[in-house]
Amino acid sequence: MRPLRIFISSVQQEFKEDRLELCRWLKNDPLMRRFFDPFLFEELPAHDRRADQVYLEQVRACDIYIGLFGYDYGFENAKGVSPTEEEYNLASEEHKTRLILIKGNEESKRHPKMKTLITRVGTELIRRRYQSISELISGVYAALIHDLEERKLIRNSPFDAAPCRGATLLDLDEEGITTFLRRAKRGRGFPLPIDATSFELLSHLNLLDEDKPTHAAMLLFGKQPQRFVMSSEVKCAHFHGTEVAKPIPSYQVYKGTLFSLVDQAIDFVMSKINLWVGTREGGAEVPVAYEIPQEVVAEAIVNAIAHRDYDSNGSVQVMLFADRLEIWNPGGLPPSLTLEKLRHPHGSVPRNPLLAEPLYLTKYIERMGTGTGDMIRRCREVGLPELEFSISDGFKTTIWRKSSSTTGQVTGQVTGQVTGQVTGQVDPWIERVLRACELRGELKSIELQEVAGIRHRETFQRNYLDQLLNEELIERTIPEKPKSRLQKYRLSHKGKMLLESLSKNEK
Incomplete structure (x- = not known):
């Protein structure tokens, strides 16, 4: 079969990078390049024909029309219509498959005619919004996979887009979703509110297949992802x-x-x-x-x-x-x-x-x-x-x-014994924590975590702090109340002996 032709429509200057990256991805992704052939006006050789004639011919020849709508409306012809709107109108008249992606959320900056066009499009089909090129690619990816399934050109979706067998929205971690929303909004200006529902988030991120979570959804937000994807x-x-x-x-x-x-x-x-x-x-x-x-x-x-x-x-x-x-x-x-x-x-x-x-x-x-x-x-x-x-x-x-001869750093090797139990090698993070306790006295859990160089709080608590306590290298300042908000930690007698052994071996 011949590849399906894709026409990418937009105001060229505003979407220069978006268009090029989208086209590059379509041509390089193994699955996409097997089924699709994207068209970009920028890739055509110079010729003596008018640009608008070439655009409209390509719209007629395409199978799928992708419209990128932004803040600019573009150059207007004698009828006051931009090439972007003219191309969309023709794609509609020709009954082409239309995918519309709207960039940005600052409506006050959008050209009035672009606002009108976006509103009209919203009454005719489903639109998607995006903020970044990666979000654009994931949106187009999900839409094209659905199109291939509708055309019966593929039987099974790619792994990330396929529905996760046996999974429902109840298998999602709501706390993890809230954490994601908070981080995405703070880090990238993610448009959804922090109190968005799991369905709203997954829908926005194209992580649903007929309202069922995909594999990607479970890997990112599942309570127990390995229950569904063990590997x-x-x-x-x-x-x-x-x-x-x-x-x-x-x-x-x-x-x-x-x-x-x-x-x-x-x-x-x-x-x-x-x-x-x-x-x-x-x-x-x-x-x-x-x-x-x-x-x-x-x-x-x-x-x-x-x-x-x-x-x-x-x-x-x-x-x-x-x-x-x-x-x-x-x-x-x-x-x-x-x-x-x-x-x-x-x-x-x-x-x-x-x-x-x-x-x-x-x-x-x-x-x-x-x-x-x-x-x-x-x-x-x-x-x-x-x-x-x-x-x-x-x-x-x-x-x-x-x-090790060029670093001038502590390697953490220990050859002696500490109370007959601590032998072999000591991880560098353990020595860093013990040295900090020796120098600074009592430290909070978060301070120990910073000294150890561990980013993830739960990981530090479960795999690092508990190890120090179980091996009795440090001790709580309030042992009768392990979860007290005033809890701190200090060097134990065994921890002091370990540091002495380390110091002797460095000499």
Whole structure:
């Protein structure tokens, strides 16, 4: 079959970047380029025909009309009608499939004639609003998948857009949804109110299939996502050497929403790598720096979780060795990307657009298509060896660590015993917390969390603070009231002995 022709209509100058990114995605996404052939006027060679004639011919020839409506109305002809409205009128007369996406929410800035056009369109079909290019892509993606299903060109939706079997709106975490709405509004100006219902949010984010939650909805907002997608868990391991070897000193299998998985995996790595602590010579604040910049670790983990192949039974793996950090995920690169292209600016081709958009709205993803380049730049800036991308039964990112001889940092190795029980190696985060208690006396939980370098409060409470208490390295100041709002923590006798042992081994 021939590809379905898509005509992208808009005021060209206002939507220059939007049009190019949308067209690039349609041409590069494996599924989209199989079924669709987008048209952009900018890609036509120069000729002696009037632009409006070419536009209207392309509208007649297209199968799907995508209208991007913004604030400008555009140049008006002798009848006072802009090309955008003229194209929409013709698409309606020709009974084309029409997808209308409206950019922005500041109605006071919108041209009066554009307001009128948007109102008229609203009486004829369903419109979608968007704020960012990633939101535009996810909206078009959901609409085109539905169109392919209506035309019976595909039997099964892509994983993120497919309905999650057995899931209902009751399986969604309302508290998590409220947290998302708050973060998205604060971070990206998300238009929905903080008290929006789960149905309203999922509808806005294109996460419903006939009013049923999709896989993407459950991965992002489910109470128990792994109940529906077991392989979505993330496995993290820490090895003291340079090879996989048992027993594994530290191994965690994290579950939860994608937001929680990202936070927990980042915290796992940051708590175990070295931290350089400076002096107060330059001011009141003590400068600190991780051996691997946190934004590099975060980008690699977010990419692995957001762009993995969820049809695979494999899980994302994060493995920290003495000389490197490896992050592996099921799935490879889309056909339009190569390992070399990842090292340079490239178009964004998200494997799972419906997952990528909410991650962008909450700032887990900053700018589409720039993350890998930023990772390379930051590693160079801090003097790390060149990071590596490779494909081997999946996609792997390798971030090399500095050798311990050049870092001048505490490695946390202990060879003696503390009361006959603390032996082997101590994670750097444990030493940081104990040193802070030694210097500052009593600290609140949030202060310990900051010292440990853990972003996620629940993760810190469950996997870090409890460990310190269970191993009796710190103790509560109000032990009879564990949940007191006045609760603080101080170094225990056992913790003091551990620090003494660490100090002896450093000499």
